[in-house]
Amino acid sequence: MHSHHSHAFADLHRIELAQVRQTNYNVLMTNTHTYRGIVWLDLESPTETEIAGLVKRYDLHPLVGEELKRSSSVAKIEFYKEYILVVLTLPVRVRKGNTNEIVDREVDFVIGKNFLITSRDTTIEQIEYFAKVFEANSILNKDEKIEHAGYLFYYMVKRIYAGMIEDLENIRDSLTNAESHIFNGDERNMVVELSNLSRELIDFKQTARMHRDIWEDMIEYADKDFFGSDFGSYVRDIRDEFNVIHELIANTRELLTDLRETNDSLLNTKQNETMKILTLVSFFFYP
Numbered sequence: 001m002h003s004h005h006s007h008a009f010a011d012l013h014r015i016e017l018a019q020v021r022q023t024n025y026n027v028l029m030t031n032t033h034t035y036r037g038i039v040w041l042d043l044e045s046p047t048e049t050e051i052a053g054l055v056k057r058y059d060l061h062p063l064v065g066e067e068l069k070r071s072s073s074v075a076k077i078e079f080y081k082e083y084i085l086v087v088l089t090l091p092v093r094v095r096k097g098n099t100n101e102i103v104d105r106e107v108d109f110v111i112g113k114n115f116l117i118t119s120r121d122t123t124i125e126q127i128e129y130f131a132k133v134f135e136a137n138s139i140l141n142k143d144e145k146i147e148h149a150g151y152l153f154y155y156m157v158k159r160i161y162a163g164m165i166e167d168l169e170n171i172r173d174s175l176t177n178a179e180s181h182i183f184n185g186d187e188r189n190m191v192v193e194l195s196n197l198s199r200e201l202i203d204f205k206q207t208a209r210m211h212r213d214i215w216e217d218m219i220e221y222a223d224k225d226f227f228g229s230d231f232g233s234y235v236r237d238i239r240d241e242f243n244v245i246h247e248l249i250a251n252t253r254e255l256l257t258d259l260r261e262t263n264d265s266l267l268n269t270k271q272n273e274t275m276k277i278l279t280l281v282s283f284f285f286y287p
Helices: 002-008 048-057 062-069 125-135 149-182 187-208 211-222 231-285
Strands: 029-035 038-044 076-079 083-096 099-112 115-120
Touching (some): 062 083, 125 149, 149 187, 149 231, 211 231
Parallel strands (some): 038 115
Antiparallel strands (some): 076 083
16 A cells, blocks of 8 residues: 555645744755645744734644654654644664664654744654655645645645655665575674664664554544544544555564574584684694
């Protein structure tokens, strides 16, 4: 299912696009995208003033403003009368020197009926991509309906999850690569390689672990008709996508465990051979 994401972004009729870029001394940005009366405000490292403006404009609870200001590093969901706050922590695989590591990225979403606010400290590739797609008028098929901002949120999370699946598939490729090295006599170097991959998987799982609870809560809430009767099925689709990610993590960890055991036993065999030879040699040279 996940490989067809990009096809869901076919072409759009009309887009009224207002792009407001506010430049402060450290180049802070609020990008405003509008589509059929729905506004998407994308904030990167917002200032106190920007947040205060939003709180006022959309009549947000002061606590939501606080949440947008700081990185909480805890994924969560909170329901208010007119909107929902969702904080997602995303595991992102980045290159560090000659290995990879998983870093946490946080995105805060405020989802109202006709507005969506996204706030983050750093550039997040999937959201940048989404903005490009949005500007290119190609977010949806013509028959898709965007009646409220919940649908925008849905497509955005699908895009983010597609990125997570890609990272996991790359980790899997690294494992397959390690496997061929193990059987080519490179066991010693593979001990470090497998440890690194193990750490990546642990971090990945750790960062993403709260997502399922969020979707379960959201399904329950969506079923109360906050966004109309059919939105629940969209949230269920997100949850199913997360389950795919969860399965991928589990399968990859299983593969890793098998490779580690194989590598260890090959190493032990080699070391035993070496010990036998050394014993023999010392026996011959012993006066």
